Amino acid sequence: MKVTEKDVRYIAELSRLEISEEEMPMFTEQFNQILEYADILEKVDTTGIEPTFSILPLYNVMREDEVKPGVSHEEAMKNAPAVHNDGFKVPRVIE
Amino acid sequence: MNLYDKTVHELHEQLKKKEISSVELTNALYDRIGAVEDKVAAYVTLDKENALKQAAKVDEMIAAGQDIKPLAGIPGAIKDNISTKGLRTTCSSHILDNFIPVYDAHVIENLRKDETIFLGKTNMDEFAMGSTTKTSYFKMTHNAWNLNRVPGGSSGGSAAAVSAGEAIWALGSDTGGSIRQPASFNGIVGIKPTYGRVSRYGCVAFASSLDQIGPLTRDVTDAALVLNTICGVDAHDSTSLPVDVPDFTKALRQDVKGLRIGLPKEFFGKGTDPKVKEQIMLAAEKYKELGAEVMEVSLPHTEYAVITYYIIAPAEASANLARFDGVRYGYRNKLATSAPEMTKKSRSEGFGAEVKRRIMLGTYVLSSGYYDAYYKKAMQVRTLIKRDFDEVFKKCDVLLTPTSPVVAYSLDEKMDPLTIYMLDVTTIPVNMAGLPGISIPCGFADGMPVGMQLIGKALDEETILRAAYTFEQATEFHKAYAPLGGDK
Numbered sequence: 001m002k003v004t005e006k007d008v009r010y011i012a013e014l015s016r017l018e019i020s021e022e023e024m025p026m027f028t029e030q031f032n033q034i035l036e037y038a039d040i041l042e043k044v045d046t047t048g049i050e051p052t053f054s055i056l057p058l059y060n061v062m063r064e065d066e067v068k069p070g071v072s073h074e075e076a077m078k079n080a081p082a083v084h085n086d087g088f089k090v091p092r093v094i095e
Numbered sequence: 096m097n098l099y100d101k102t103v104h105e106l107h108e109q110l111k112k113k114e115i116s117s118v119e120l121t122n123a124l125y126d127r128i129g130a131v132e133d134k135v136a137a138y139v140t141l142d143k144e145n146a147l148k149q150a151a152k153v154d155e156m157i158a159a160g161q162d163i164k165p166l167a168g169i170p171g172a173i174k175d176n177i178s179t180k181g182l183r184t185t186c187s188s189h190i191l192d193n194f195i196p197v198y199d200a201h202v203i204e205n206l207r208k209d210e211t212i213f214l215g216k217t218n219m220d221e222f223a224m225g226s227t228t229k230t231s232y233f234k235m236t237h238n239a240w241n242l243n244r245v246p247g248g249s250s251g252g253s254a255a256a257v258s259a260g261e262a263i264w265a266l267g268s269d270t271g272g273s274i275r276q277p278a279s280f281n282g283i284v285g286i287k288p289t290y291g292r293v294s295r296y297g298c299v300a301f302a303s304s305l306d307q308i309g310p311l312t313r314d315v316t317d318a319a320l321v322l323n324t325i326c327g328v329d330a331h332d333s334t335s336l337p338v339d340v341p342d343f344t345k346a347l348r349q350d351v352k353g354l355r356i357g358l359p360k361e362f363f364g365k366g367t368d369p370k371v372k373e374q375i376m377l378a379a380e381k382y383k384e385l386g387a388e389v390m391e392v393s394l395p396h397t398e399y400a401v402i403t404y405y406i407i408a409p410a411e412a413s414a415n416l417a418r419f420d421g422v423r424y425g426y427r428n429k430l431a432t433s434a435p436e437m438t439k440k441s442r443s444e445g446f447g448a449e450v451k452r453r454i455m456l457g458t459y460v461l462s463s464g465y466y467d468a469y470y471k472k473a474m475q476v477r478t479l480i481k482r483d484f485d486e487v488f489k490k491c492d493v494l495l496t497p498t499s500p501v502v503a504y505s506l507d508e509k510m511d512p513l514t515i516y517m518l519d520v521t522t523i524p525v526n527m528a529g530l531p532g533i534s535i536p537c538g539f540a541d542g543m544p545v546g547m548q549l550i551g552k553a554l555d556e557e558t559i560l561r562a563a564y565t566f567e568q569a570t571e572f573h574k575a576y577a578p579l580g581g582d583k
Contacts, residue, residue: 002492003459005350005411006455008455009313009522011455011458011459011462012428012455014458014462015413015442015451015454015455015458016260016413016417016420016438017433017438017441017442017446017451017454017455018437018443019443019445019451027170027451027452027455030452030511030512030513031387031452031455031456031458031459032431033511033512033515034402034405034513037402037513038402038469039403039437040398040399040402041399041403041419041472041473041476041561044396044472044475044476045480046472046475046476049475049478049479050478051471051474051475051477051478052297052474052477052478052481053289053474054304054334055304055481055528055529055553056291056334056529058291058334058336060334061333061334063330067399069373071197072183073212075197076197076423077195078195078197078424079195079420079423079424079425081421081424081425081426081427081429082427083472085143088422088423090422090432090434090437091431091432091433091437092432093433093434093435093437
């Protein structure tokens with residue numbers, strides 16, 4: 001076993017997800033299945049191999065710093081679940 | 096022949112000659128949708144009012160004697176992870192089910208400039224995570240060849256819409272095969288362009304180093320026409336390549352004489368349905384007949400591609416989907432009493448199981464202590480996978496493979512996630528190496544369409560288009576229509 005239910009609970013917390021007790025055995029089993037399969041990567045010698053973060057021959061694409069019109073405040077708020085004084089309203093953050 | 100069964104290029108000629116109007120055509124499509132959508136369930140959202148308005152505008156342009164672009168007035172469907180200003184865009188997720196974009200994706204801007212028509216937004220696997228379209232929050236889409244079978248995915252709605260005559264063309268997105276596999280399952284053409292060919296601006300990000308938008312169409316000519324419109328550099332996407340976009344229709348020549356076609360043996364591995372393999376081998380024979388040189392080649396790191404993908408893609412997804420916090424847009428749990436609880440509950444209720452699985456898997460492989468063993472290792476293996484292709488392309492011009500090891504399977508098939516992931520083995524390596532790939536129909540197995548994949552060198556869509564076009568013109572497979580069989 002690569003991960004236990006305790007590990008999955010911890011990962012869920014890092015992911016800002018809640019996993020119910022009923023779902024926990026399923027997720028744990030599936031993670032183990034996938035991570036155990038990942039062991040085949042140990043067969044590959046990657047000594048000195050550069051990781052590929054991007055396939056492109058591009059690096060630090062720059063542009064002029066020009067002011068251009070963007071999305072308006074009103075539009076940016078259009079899909080907000082709750083609004084207060086033109087801002088996004090959320091439940092209390094600090095007690 | 097019904098209007099809804101025709102191709103973009105046929106309909107374009109008819110529009111220009113005023114044999115049909117765009118309004119008539121658009122209505123024919125909505126009539127067809129009205130007739131079969133309850134069986135196929137390809138769409139999440141329809142936009143008839145705006146589509147007909149746009150059709151009337153194109154008819155006026157034609158009446159005024161204006162020149163029109165090939166896609167003008169021709170109704171298409173857009174995968175629901177591509178942002179359409181003012182038109183609901185859900186990614187087939189509960190977390191976005193009320194989301195109305197305030198801007199257009201770059202590809203949508205381009206398509207609007209060409210005066211095309213958007214019929215609606217198509218169903219997909221939630222956030223494009225899946226290969227059956229069954230992970231959609233809203234509905235299951237059915238394969239138009241046999242309604243009891245999956246349409247593939249994640250662009251299953253787009254593929255089913257084109258196949259069932261509910262759209263003339265469609266856009267999909269492809270992170271690990273999500274255009275090509277549903278194209279093959281539905282007997283149509285699908286292209287994943289070279290990474291960087293098409294701007295990803297406005298395509299809801301799943302795995303940013305792999306995602307590409309591309310066309311799903313009835314034939315290769317239509318695919319080239321859609322590519323002509325959607326390709327090109329975009330200031331909003333720094334990974335879009337500043338290279339010239341050729342007129343892809345110029346590549347559509349019937350000529351494969353001397354073309355060197357490689358058959359990578361690892362793509363015909365033990366999970367391959369022998370009946371699928373048979374069709375691909377017949378296609379290889381056809382190419383020989385047409386003057387191509389066919390050779391067996393090897394991409395030795397192929398067996399590591401699937402797990403490498405299922406480390407890299409979830410890692411990127413876990414970061415990309417962190418934006419869904421219930422604060423600025425999307426679903427919010429209204430009962431939570433603190434902001435962190437609100438975010439956690441909104442995400443837990445808003446995302447489905449497959450999305451949660453991938454976010455957590457991605458979080459795990461990026462977490463302290465596991466980063467080197469999984470994520471960094473996968474990125475290194477990605478380098479080796481790419482090098483395999485570099486080597487092989489010294490010897491051949493294109494690679495020919497099955498698009499999927501299997502044909503579309505039953506909607507009721509119960510498979511664990513890893514078994515489903517393994518079926519992506521033929522499409523994933525192409526995304527890992529950023530290469531262009533096309534799937535075209537090449538036969539049938541058990542009454543279902545078989546697709547063959549042609550893989551090209553980076554930015555060499557033209558050669559795979561030419562090879563695909565040559566095969567298509569020499570065969571009849573693309574002329575078959577989905578019968579809407581089965582009993583669902």
